[in-house]
Amino acid sequence: NRLRDHGVEIGVLQPGQFNALTDVPGVQVGHTTIIQGDDIRTGVTSILPHSGNIFQEKVPAAIYVGNGFGKLAGYTQVKELGNLETPIVLTNTLSVPTAMNAVIGYTLHQPENENVRSVNAVIGETNDGYLSDIRGRHVTEEHVLKAIKNAKSGPVTEGNVGAGTGTICFGFKGGIGTSSRVLPKKSGGYTVGVLVQTNFGGVLQVAGVEVGKKLGHYSNSFKYSPDGSCMMVVLTDAPLDSRNLERLAKRAMLGLSRTGGIASNGSGDYVIAVSTAKACRIPYQSDDPIQLHPTLRNGAMTPLFLATIEATEEAILNSLFAGETMIGRDGHKIEALPKGKVLEMLKEAGKTTP
Amino acid sequence: NRLRDHGVEIGVLQPGQFNALTDVPGVQVGHTTIIQGDDIRTGVTSILPHSGNIFQEKVPAAIYVGNGFGKLAGYTQVKELGNLETPIVLTNTLSVPTAMNAVIGYTLHQPENENVRSVNAVIGETNDGYLSDIRGRHVTEEHVLKAIKNAKSGPVTEGNVGAGTGTICFGFKGGIGTSSRVLPKKSGGYTVGVLVQTNFGGVLQVAGVEVGKKLGHYSNSFKYSPDGSCMMVVLTDAPLDSRNLERLAKRAMLGLSRTGGIASNGSGDYVIAVSTAKACRIPYQSDDPIQLHPTLRNGAMTPLFLATIEATEEAILNSLFAGETMIGRDGHKIEALPKGKVLEMLKEAGKTTP
Amino acid sequence: NRLRDHGVEIGVLQPGQFNALTDVPGVQVGHTTIIQGDDIRTGVTSILPHSGNIFQEKVPAAIYVGNGFGKLAGYTQVKELGNLETPIVLTNTLSVPTAMNAVIGYTLHQPENENVRSVNAVIGETNDGYLSDIRGRHVTEEHVLKAIKNAKSGPVTEGNVGAGTGTICFGFKGGIGTSSRVLPKKSGGYTVGVLVQTNFGGVLQVAGVEVGKKLGHYSNSFKYSPDGSCMMVVLTDAPLDSRNLERLAKRAMLGLSRTGGIASNGSGDYVIAVSTAKACRIPYQSDDPIQLHPTLRNGAMTPLFLATIEATEEAILNSLFAGETMIGRDGHKIEALPKGKVLEMLKEAGKTTP
Amino acid sequence: NRLRDHGVEIGVLQPGQFNALTDVPGVQVGHTTIIQGDDIRTGVTSILPHSGNIFQEKVPAAIYVGNGFGKLAGYTQVKELGNLETPIVLTNTLSVPTAMNAVIGYTLHQPENENVRSVNAVIGETNDGYLSDIRGRHVTEEHVLKAIKNAKSGPVTEGNVGAGTGTICFGFKGGIGTSSRVLPKKSGGYTVGVLVQTNFGGVLQVAGVEVGKKLGHYSNSFKYSPDGSCMMVVLTDAPLDSRNLERLAKRAMLGLSRTGGIASNGSGDYVIAVSTAKACRIPYQSDDPIQLHPTLRNGAMTPLFLATIEATEEAILNSLFAGETMIGRDGHKIEALPKGKVLEMLKEAGKTTP
Structure with missing residues (x-):
């Protein structure tokens, strides 16, 4: 059961069919x-993205x-050229190079790419x-290729799955975790999907209820180890250029904030934003030096900003609601969110619909 | 009565004596x-700042x-040189040049500045x-100088005052609006003050309660005019260099988000962050090409981030609780926040202490 | 006589008719x-720009x-929105606010702008x-409006004129100083104009000849006062979006370098780049949230980069060749470049065509 | 024989003992x-760096x-935290992940690093x-480790060696290629070393002489393939913080420009700048949240900027003078710079000392 199944609504916009990144047409996710x-x-x-x-x-x-x-790979080329040329892959910190190698190999060996000699893999x-045992670097290139093939x-499965x-x-x-929003027709009817x-x-705040404070479940010293981080992927079928995509990406941090996130010193918080609009595709090669892409005017961005904030907040909460207690390295144990207690708090605060 | 006087606490850290920017030692504010x-x-x-x-x-x-x-003045030099050399002044959009002229004049005519020929005025x-009637540009240099002299x-008076x-x-x-946080001793005991x-x-969300949604008081279309904006000024006595001040400034946007802000297309949202630590002052001229400033390590920043988020959220809410209904240009009328209703909602959600 | 009249060619591309910013169709300059x-x-x-x-x-x-x-005004809005909405005005450091006021007034009072309440003046x-006597702030709004009207x-007149x-x-x-380049047809035939x-x-280097070193005319200590700066304005009729315009703007610094410029600590070096292509205009208001602009592909940018570098180098040299000895404040005297000696050096180095 | 051995001096400052990156005390280079x-x-x-x-x-x-x-790894963490925590490694585009894996392994297995679980490898x-045959990805982790061990x-050997x-x-x-500059005592006496x-x-311009133009050796269309790039590493013993190191890094691009470089669309041009000053080291762990580092004032940066520009220009030229004709993949042949002809041109232009 996801948060929304309990009658808790985040924000004022409506989610898509699956309330998932995959509500954006053509998008696929694999774990x-x-x-x-x-x-x-x-x-x-x-x-x-397609x-x-x-x-x-x-x-x-x-x-x-x-x-x-954080160690996200591929940043500077995306910034310079304004485009993405590989699948996005998420994994653990020390397996970024292995994932890069896999994505490079995947790209080099795709049909039509026989002469490609430069690939900008984007890995979060x-x-x-x-x-x-992160030092053991147990992710292999095969694991990565399988996630791409599985897409x-x-x-979308949430919780203790894939890179999570x-x-x-x-x-x-x-x-x-994942979530989506569909804009009203008058605002363009676009879909924004987020995966975190x-x-x-x-x-922690859940729908504005101070769960962390009530449970006394937060660090008093806030001297976190440098292990934190949040990867956020925002896709939309709205036709956007890279400038407005960067503005969109910035808003995901506002969604993170609403869950009580503080972007602590040790956190690597990155947002990757992509427009999947077919009319905006950029062919690798073209005889025409000029491209003619439709793009949304600045003035039409606000509803997309709101959608991104809401979907990010809900995607993060969904990850917590789907997470299950896990025992791992050296017997370390992390409990799942006590959903019963949290739902009780939400009910008391009037956040659940009867 | 401010929000906190109603028993509503924002966050987990404690405010300073005045719950205001001026809790940072030596700081002065004028309207x-x-x-x-x-x-x-x-x-x-x-x-x-001093x-x-x-x-x-x-x-x-x-x-x-x-x-x-937005039209904030002074950005690029602060970015390049990492310092501020004038009072910070806030005013209306079209009066930025007048405020700049006033601040330049103020600086040129201060004792010791007889030979100064370059001044970077920071105006929000x-x-x-x-x-x-903003087109009338009614702010004069005298108004600006008076605000500096009044400091x-x-x-700090809040609401319909000064630039607000x-x-x-x-x-x-x-x-x-304004608010502050004082870190626990073990986190350094520093004060962070915010003025917005x-x-x-x-x-709108107040302490996590969806006031805007409940009141049906928000734009369905989110086609805002380009008139929005939020200026946030964050001062601290923690010894910080400009890099960590920029990181601190970024967190104010997370505080804005928690009030329901979305950084709409038309909003000019800027955060000015300053360290007032005496040991970090940068003399205009010095015989020694080397400076020796204490600065906090990256690993000590997280509590300051949290303090900034909390104080920004509360400062914004304070501005709403202090704002009073106003009638202005062409009979335009803007109502104050219906505090009674909002406090009722907060009470129902268990946010007020009895 | 300009540098090129002496048979000195900078670079490998050809200038336009006037070898000036105004070779870009529709562009006007006033002093x-x-x-x-x-x-x-x-x-x-x-x-x-039009x-x-x-x-x-x-x-x-x-x-x-x-x-x-430096104190250039208007940076952050151009960065955020990717467009320019006023004439570009250059003046002295302490007269930026006056120029802003003039440009705001000019814009507010243009026909059709009766309801405009927000103007981003770009002033270098x-x-x-x-x-x-810069402290005297002798530039008036009338001076600024006259420069706009004169355009x-x-x-374009060069040397001791206008903001120079x-x-x-x-x-x-x-x-x-000013210069231009016209790309060959196969590279699109676009014009790039630069004014500095x-x-x-x-x-100082002139066409690669180390004039400063030979004349012994440079500071041994390089402890410049913070008075330096270079404003560079790059206009082109190539259809470019703001991302590729920023890349273009970066190349002007490479042109500055070729004259021996080092971007010293005290120098405010800014490049403003604009596409004047009619098909790329952005209407203030539009019923259609979608715009359809032709833009050059990344892969077509390189010739424009080269043109910008060459035109910037030549524009700077042109400013020196046009500058005339001047006596000013407190009897301060600055000599013109000793053109005779410099041309002799150029001749010896084989840089002049016989 | 390096360029300077022919009596060609670049700039006005003097190089260090080896005219190499390794003139900065404690720095080591391996191929x-x-x-x-x-x-x-x-x-x-x-x-x-040490x-x-x-x-x-x-x-x-x-x-x-x-x-x-380009695909440089490690950018965002260096930007955020202002420090470097691994050796810098240069290699070919598609071997970046392998080099990252090697550097991560190297770091994890160093004494004292037994509990490290996060490493930001910087790879150019x-x-x-x-x-x-870049698609073959023939660089192994052993190759990388050997280059580190060899340091x-x-x-420093130049030309067809290591990553070049x-x-x-x-x-x-x-x-x-590599070069260095030593500042005069009155400017601090610091050393700046550059490796490219x-x-x-x-x-191509050599000491301001238009070699490319004279030889007719440049692309008329400037439609380069995306294969270009220049990595520049700037080290100095001057005590600098990350903000002023970024300013220093920017100046290396000015040095590149003076060789005729244009930063074409397909070029990945990155500058990594590091202060090796012992007093500026940042311990991974510390009981004291406050650090006390000496740093140069902004006003003392200009001589370091000049040194960086000169050393970068000369390092690039040194790479060309050391490069030897090579035949490689599919019989592709690239000729060495025709040094005889170039020196003849330099002599004619009066650039060589007799």
Whole structure:
């Protein structure tokens, strides 16, 4: 059961069919969950903005760095050129190079890419080293390729899965979460989908209810280890150029804030934003030096900003509601969010519909 | 009565004596409120990080641009050099040049500044053009100088005052608001003070309670005019360099988000952050090319981030609780926040202490 | 006589008809030169990207900060929204607010702008305080409006004129300079025009010849006062979005470098880049939330980069060749570049065509 | 024979003992050159800012992106935290992940790092795919570790070596180049060292002489493939914080410009700047939340800017003078710079001392 199934509504806009990143047409998500022995709790999640050859048909993109204590790969080229040319892959901090190698290999070996000699792999990460033997670097290129191959449309599995297998959020078990919003027709009718890999801290709020404070479940010293982080992927079918995608990406941090996130010093908080609009695709090669893309005017961005904030907030909460208690490395144990108690608090605060 | 007087606590940290920007030692705030005839509702607010000659004793500073649809003056030099050399002045959008001229004149004519030929005035603004005849540009240099001269320590007047005289927030009367947090000794015992000039929109939340949604008081279309904006000034006595001040400034946007702010397209949202620590002052001239400033390590920043978020959220709410119904230009009327109703909602949600 | 008239060619591309910013179709430049008494040597230069109402028909734009020790106004909004909505005005450091006031007034009072309440004036500056009584702030709004009204197409006056009246470059008399390049048809046939206001230092090179070193005319200590600066305005009729305009703007700094400029600590070096392509205009208001602009692909940018570098280098050199010896404030005297000697050096190095 | 051995002096400042990056005390450089069969021409170069455990004793650092069409790893964390925690490694574009894996492994296995679970490897790259089978990804982790182990002080081998084995510059054989400058005592006496991996284009100038134009050796269309790039590493013993290191890094692009570089669309031009000053080291862990580092005042930066520009220009030229004709993948052949002809031109232009 997801948060919304309990009658809790985040924000004022409506979600799409699956309340997931995959509500954006053509988008696919895949997971490889790696649970081995007592000490390995990690994985890979892939996001495909479209099902074609992404290198040959690039998509407008931007990455916003909320707090840059992280190892995300691919930032500077996306910033310079305004586009994305590979699937997005999420994994653990120390497996970023392996994921890059896999994505590079995947791209080099796609049909039509025989002469490609430069690939900008975009890989996000959070640090699951408390529950998993991260120093062992157990993710293989095969794991990554499997996550890409597995990618599919429709409902997205949340919680202890893929790149969220071993992550921790507000001291509870975090993981993968997702949500979406569909704008009203008069605002363009576009869909905004968000997927998050949650591994950060702060003072948890659920739908504005101060859960962390009430449970006394937060660090008094706020001297977090540098293990936190949150990866946020925002896709939309609205036709946007990279400048407005960067503005959109910035708003995901506002959604994170509403869950009580504080972007602590040790947190690597990144937002990757992509427009999947077909009319905005950027062919790798073209005889015409001029491209003619429709793009939304600045003045039409506000509803998309709101949608991003709401979907990010709900995606993070969904990751907490889906996370299950896990025991990992050296017997470390992280409890799931006490959903019963939280729902009780929500009910008392009038946040659940009867 | 401020929000906290009703038993509503924002966050987990404690405010300082005045719950105001002026809790940071040495800081002074001044207002000039300009209400003339039926159509002029504007003003000026000044913030002095210390009571000395700021040009001769510059302070480490950073400015973060949350959303750059605004006319704040002085950004690029602060970014390049990492310091502030004038009082900070807030006013209305079209009076920025006048405020600059006043601040330049003020600086040129201070003792010791006889040979100064370059001054970087930092002026923030929001657009009060709905309630005030902004096109008339009624702020004079004298108004600005008066706000600087008026500046004093102690409690800060909030609401329809100074640069907040004619501003609108979430469709209600906004204005000036302020708040502070004092870190526990073990986190350094530093004070963080925030002052805001609120003139923006979104879907109002008060202490997590969805006031805007419950009152049906928000724009369905989110096609805001480009008049929104929020200026946030964050001062602290923690010894920080400009890099960590910029990180601190970024967190104020997370505080804004918790009030329901969405950084709409038309909003100019800027955060000015300054360290007032005496040991960090930067003399204009020095025989020694080397300076030796204490600065906090990255790892010690997190409690300051939390303090900034909490104080910004509360400062914005304070501006709404202090704002009073105003009639201005062409008979335009903006109602104050219906505090009775809101407090009732807060009570129902268990947010007020009995 | 300009540099090129002596048979010195900068780079490999060809200039346009006037070898000036005004070779870009529709562009107009205006000057107000203010020489009064013994101590006032300053002025204003205006650049109009098109002759219509720029607020109603905005142009794609970007500003690159080479070194931000300067007071340029309008940066953050151009960065956020990607467009320019006023004429560009250049003047002296302490007259930026006056120029802003003039440009705001100009815009508010244009037909169709009766309801405009927010104007982002873009004003550049350098510090002419050695030759002029800059503290006296002698530029008036009338001076600025006159420069806008004076603006015209065709040849552009260089040297001690407009905003370049009192500026100093490499220790010689600088001022306004301009140049242009026209791309070959196969590269699109676009024109790139550059106008500079030169007031900076380093070790002068003319067409690669080390003039500063040979003349022994440079500071051994490089402890410049904070008075330097260079404003560079790059206009092109190539259809570019703001991201690629920012990339273009960055290249102007490479042109500055080739003259021996070093972007010293005290230099405020800014580049304003604008696309004047008619198909890229951005109407202030539109019923259609979607715009459809042609833009050049990333892969087509390189020739424009080269054109910008070459035209910037030549524009700076042109400012030096046009600058004339000037005596100003307190009898301060700045000599013109010793053109005879320099041409002799160029000849010896084989740089002049016989 | 290096350029300076022919009596050609670049700039006005003097180089250090080796005219190399290693003139900065404590700095070490190592190469692994990989030439195998007909098709493999690649390698690895490592730079160690000090000989201790860099993760435990981090160094202040900044990275400036001249043109971000590249895959440099580690950017965002350096930007956020202002420091470097690993050796810098340069290699080819598609071997970045392998180099990251090697550097991560190297760091994890250093004594004292037993509990480290997060490592920000900084890896630069250029694309040697014309001369080398880059798609084959022939660099191994062992190659990288060997380059780190090989690192030593003293003279640095230039040309077809390490990461420069297969690179191309201005259409001639490029590679590794290095140079240094020592400031006069009155400017602090600091050393600035630069090392470059040259793989970019433009219109070659040598000491201001238009070699590319005279030889007719440049692309008329400037439609370069996306294979170009230049990595620039700037180290100094001047005590600098990350803000002023970023300013220093920016100046390396000005040095690149003076060789005729244009930062073409396809070029990934990055500058990594580091202060090696012992008093500025940042311990990984510390009981004291406050650090006390000496740093240079803004006003003392200009001589370091000049030194960086000069050393970068000369390092690039040194790479060309050291590069030797190479035949590689599919029989592709790249000629060395015709040094005889170039020296003849330099002599004619009066650039060589008799």
